[in-house]
Amino acid sequence: MPSKVVKEKSMIIQKEMIANHFRELSTAKETGKKVVYTFVPGNISELILAFDMLPVYPEINALQSGMRKKSEKFIQDAERIGHSEDVCTYVKCDIGMMINGNIGPTGEKIPPPDLLLLSYTGCFTFMKWFENLKRLYPGVPVAMLHTPYQEDKKITPEMTRYMVKQLKEEVIPKMEQVSGVKYDEEKLKNILRNSSKVEDAILRIFDTTKNKPSPIDAYFAGVYYIGPINSGFRGTPEAVNYYEELYSEIMERVRLGLGPITPEGEMENERFRLVVEGPPNWTHFREFWKLFYDFGAVIVASSYTKVGGVYDMGFRVDPDKPLDSLADYCMNCYTNLNLEQRIDLLSKCITDYKADGFLVNSIKSCNSFSAGQLMIMKELERKLEIPVGLIESDLVDPRYFSYSNIKNRLESFFQMLDQRKIILNY
């Protein structure tokens, strides 16, 4: 019997952090705080905080709308005003939410942006998204921060210089203008000191899946763990506190030899360890997770939790070089890595965390992740001789979530893993 779900202290801290943030947003007009819309990859919230502004993440709002079963209507409303069925559903969900009054996940209204920070990292659609928002919020300035792709598996000094110049000459002046606050490098450095601590803690947290049983699920629970760092708390003392608390709770589970906490209770019997590539489906998140729980499958690493920053390969912000660090941080986000780097990273995860299989959740409307995934699968299968599987769904469009289809595919995949285990043990 699964045991009762216990709310850990870290969960309560996170809930409060997020609630406070949305409360602050809902009163931004009264308090005079300026609001910046931006994206999770290349999420330079430290800079936003250095100007005392509040970030809003349309992607997070979209995924929350998906979880709260509101996305279907939002998407259809966006399609009604001319958006195609074939494009990224986050964009449509966000635009649908906006035309329906912009009520955020906590039921409070999200204020319109004072600045659109187009941190154009790892996804081409971001640019199209904000070109659309720009027209829906006429007069709001856009600050473009173009992040070059790591096409040659490296960050060159020229790439960093290009980004730093944009920060200095495009982004910072617009932030100064909108906020009325002067850029203060010392303040940014102090914020980045916290980011560096948080990055360390995140790496330690996700590294605990080396244990058997794994004390956490690095995908389904992982998306909650990355919540604060991806939604505006990079560089805050609250984030440092949250991640330290979370880490100590997880270490306690390791000490007690416990498996991950899931909505169905604690996972008591770890049968399969998987590495998963691709974002999850949000509209049926709990059913989706339960499918894995029922099969005794734990996700020991996922690419999705690296979408707002990759720390496994040694990158940390350096508070003494604040703008260079922000640039390098953006360029190091998962979807800004080229296919070979993604394969290397996933390979490392499979090996380090002793995964039994590799699974792709391919998202219908996300080219940034999906294009190339079949080749990633082929390569990992070839290099590591590991069973690979593919399921398909969408982020926030419930029309593309087929429970039976996913269940059938997972069944065959887990059968394959079982057979392999028998052969390997023979």
Added chain:
Amino acid sequence: MESLKQLINKCEGLAFDLNYTRAKQWKSEGDGRVLVGYMPIYFPREIIHAMNGLAVGILGGGDKKQIIRGDAYYQSYICHMPRGIIELALDGHFDQFDGFLFPSICDVIRNLSGMFRVLRKGKFVKYMDFPQNFQKHIGGEFFKYELMDIVDKISKINKVKFSPEKLNEGIQLFNKNRALINAVYGLRKKSPWKISADEVYSIIRAGYVIPVEEHNEILKKAIELLGSMDGEPMDKIRVMIIGAFCEQPPLSLIKTIEQAGCYIIEDDFLLGSKWIQGDVEAGTSDPVGAIVDAYLNKSTFSSTVYDVDNPKEVRMIKLFNESKADGIIFAAPSFCDPALLDHPILQSSCHDNDIRYISFLFSENTGQFKVIKEQVGTFSDSIKLWEGETVNLK
């Protein structure tokens, strides 16, 4: 003398030759020559020319290449063109190519560059980050660095030293090429009954796979022959096509649109060949800088370029008015995020300007045109019959 029909047939043969015979032959005719394949939309071919190379436009397999292995590389909800390109790569069509360039137009092309790297195609594979910052000392400087990186890569292969003189020569040739292409379009706009849109298309597309010097000769000949033609105008509406800048419509689709009562007098097919509006400054001491300046200041509007300071809908309407078009057809490849995410912006501006439009999706291997033909026919009739009224048939 070669007739226009013969010239067009020759161009069609070149344009759709998926073995790139003429390009490969050109390579074999001289020492140190390199072939560099580039994906849509635009790449300054002058750079490759200066390095004793030929830039070959790769536009997918169209309806001419059966996809057998390509589908194993792409899920069904990704546009068609990249699977055609992978199929061509796996079948050895690019075997004598030295390198491949992937301009930064979307995530599909970006990740395709990764696939080429994994498949170890060519001696180099470069995803080319075109700047989205248009200030000379920011985006311009970065673009220059990207271009010089390509120069280095080619130089490592053929040991050719970069020479500003050679690049200036190339700039002149390509300026000529764009001027001639514009002249062909100009003639077509003036008298669209003299040559059909699919014929113009073949003439322009031939230039993607042959040396620019040869293409310039073809264009000159075409202009000369067109000048001496008459032809009968037909009762068709004048349309502009928007959205087909990357994956190309099959030739039969272009024909279908015209057969259904339209003259296509403006389009974004093969957009790379007319990307720079006007000339790149020739004869300067910094010709790479001249190419960079042209990109920053003379690029056409496109779904792949950040446009906040220069809105694409305004530029589209301007082009529409200059072309004296009657309506717009939004024809985008299925699952093409850049094109489709622009539709609400562009279409609402049509609405605001009382411009009639229709929209449909295609893929490069679409074989059935009945529905499209009916839709376009109705559109054409509606414009002819209800001139002056606003009717948007979606």
